[in-house]
Amino acid sequence: MLLTGVAMAQTAAATTPAVDADAASEAMWTGVGYYVLLFLLLSIVVGIIGKILKVYDLTLQIQGKEAMNWNRIMGIIFVIFLIVGFYGAYWEFTNQATMHLPEAASAHGVKIDDMFMVTFGITVIVFFITQFLLFGFAFKYSGSNKRKAYFYPHNNTIEKIWTVIPAIVLTILVITGFFTWTTVTNTAEVKGDINIDITGHQFAWEIRYPGPDGILGKKNYKLTTGINKVGVDYSDKNSFDDLVADTIVLPVGKSIRLNIQAQDVIHSVYMPHFRVQINAVPGLPTYFKFVPTITTAAMKAETDNPKFEYLLYCNKICGASHYSMQKVVRVVSYGEYLDWLSHQKPYLSDQLKKELKMVVDTLPTIPETPKKLALNN
Numbered sequence: 001m002l003l004t005g006v007a008m009a010q011t012a013a014a015t016t017p018a019v020d021a022d023a024a025s026e027a028m029w030t031g032v033g034y035y036v037l038l039f040l041l042l043s044i045v046v047g048i049i050g051k052i053l054k055v056y057d058l059t060l061q062i063q064g065k066e067a068m069n070w071n072r073i074m075g076i077i078f079v080i081f082l083i084v085g086f087y088g089a090y091w092e093f094t095n096q097a098t099m100h101l102p103e104a105a106s107a108h109g110v111k112i113d114d115m116f117m118v119t120f121g122i123t124v125i126v127f128f129i130t131q132f133l134l135f136g137f138a139f140k141y142s143g144s145n146k147r148k149a150y151f152y153p154h155n156n157t158i159e160k161i162w163t164v165i166p167a168i169v170l171t172i173l174v175i176t177g178f179f180t181w182t183t184v185t186n187t188a189e190v191k192g193d194i195n196i197d198i199t200g201h202q203f204a205w206e207i208r209y210p211g212p213d214g215i216l217g218k219k220n221y222k223l224t225t226g227i228n229k230v231g232v233d234y235s236d237k238n239s240f241d242d243l244v245a246d247t248i249v250l251p252v253g254k255s256i257r258l259n260i261q262a263q264d265v266i267h268s269v270y271m272p273h274f275r276v277q278i279n280a281v282p283g284l285p286t287y288f289k290f291v292p293t294i295t296t297a298a299m300k301a302e303t304d305n306p307k308f309e310y311l312l313y314c315n316k317i318c319g320a321s322h323y324s325m326q327k328v329v330r331v332v333s334y335g336e337y338l339d340w341l342s343h344q345k346p347y348l349s350d351q352l353k354k355e356l357k358m359v360v361d362t363l364p365t366i367p368e369t370p371k372k373l374a375l376n377n
Contacts (some may be wrong), residue, residue: 002290021084071131081133086128102273103302105310105331108184115180120175157266184275187287193257194249198312199230200260200267200280203321205312206345207228207248211241220284224263227352234348234356243344248312248329250292251337257289270315271329273299277315292331299331 058070104110189195195216197208206229210216217232217239224231232239250256262267263281269288270277278288300308314325330341360361 003005009339014141020104023192028235036292053134070353076134077138078138082131083329085131089127101275102248102300103272103294105292105299106274106276107291107293108180109273109290110293111180111183112275115177118176122173133275182288187257189257189304190255193255194251195257196258196267197242198231198248198280199262199267200318200325201229201263202265202319203314203324205314205327207245207323207327208232209243209245209341210238211243211346213238213241217242219261221263224357227349229356230261230263232347240348242347243341244347244349245344246327248327249337249340250329250331251334252292252295252331254334254337255289257287260286260288265318266316267318267325268315270313272313273310274329279368296331 053068053073057070061067101113104113118191120170195210196221197206197216199206199208199219203288208230210217215238216232218236219231220233221231224285225235232242234240258269258276258278260278260280261284262282266282266284267280268277269280274290274292276288278286280286294302296308296310300306310331312327312329314322318320318325
């Protein structure tokens with residue numbers, strides 16, 4: 001719950017306009033201050049009650065009466081704490097249940113959610129059992145002058161039970177998680193993958209698609225300029241038909257491979273609906289492969305939100321304008337994808353042609369350059 005809550009909270013923060021950022025921050029710290037003061041007040045009240053009881057206990061002893069049974073009192077407090085704690089857990093489940101990730105819209109996302117729910121279910125069961133036994137035993141077996149504690153140093157059977165059972169459960173979870181994770185991180189490029197280049201910098205994402213040849217051209221950071229923003233290397237003939245896009249459009253049911261890099265600081269590609277998150281690291285290419293399963297149109301109908309859009313966020317606090325690193329991600333049918341792709345502009349713009357004119361004219365290893373340039377006009 002904590003992880004998913006943090007994830008959604010970060011998503012909400014990312015979608016907050018710049019104008020509301022200060023107000024949201026002020027509201028957050030106002031809330032924190034309120035609970036800190038409430039905790040301090042409660043601590044003072046508990047301290048005062050403790051002192052009153054202590055004075056009352058001393059008064060009883062002075063009068064020759066039986067002193068208060070503090071062991072019993074502590075046992076009762078444990079029971080109260082157990083009941084209040086269980087209610088708090090119930091309240092969290094019922095009132096904070098909406099603070100979770102949205103419906104998974106990718107094939108591997110469903111597996112991750114299933115794995116999470118199994119782990120969460122086991123954790124909840126163990127939590128309630130152990131807390132009930134812990135506080136229940138503290139109440140039932142609180143100190144008493146009527147009985148003597150029995151020294152029970154060791155029991156092999158009990159040792160085997162609480163060692164073997166958790167070991168078996170954890171082994172199953174780890175093995176299941178391992179196979180799920182190897183499926184998720186299978187980023188090896190295969191024929192049929194749609195390769196998309198995502199480059200992060202402060203504070204934007206640059207998106208590049210392969211052209212008709214289906215192959216992304218190489219990049220070289222030394223070639224980065226104001227016009228050649230991601231440093232596309234035109235000594236690679238596959239670069240000449242690459243396309244630039246402002247929106248990430250994905251065909252439903254197709255294998256998508258994201259090729260991710262950063263130019264300045266560490267960013268993080270985060271698409272919560274697809275359960276996609278991986279760091280964009282300067283000088284270290286990273287990859288993520290997934291299959292989208294729900295189109296944007298279908299999700300709009302399902303959420304009854306005509307303005308719904310999948311979004312790409314940066315999930316690293318990378319600077320003052322971190323919140324602005326967003327891109328719309330649209331999932332469409334394969335036919336719609338091909339139609340959209342045919343309308344995208346070539347990365348090799350007229351300005352970039354002028355910048356590279358001398359280089360292009362003197363590249364002996366690319367005899368097809370004039371033809372490629374003509375196709376992009």
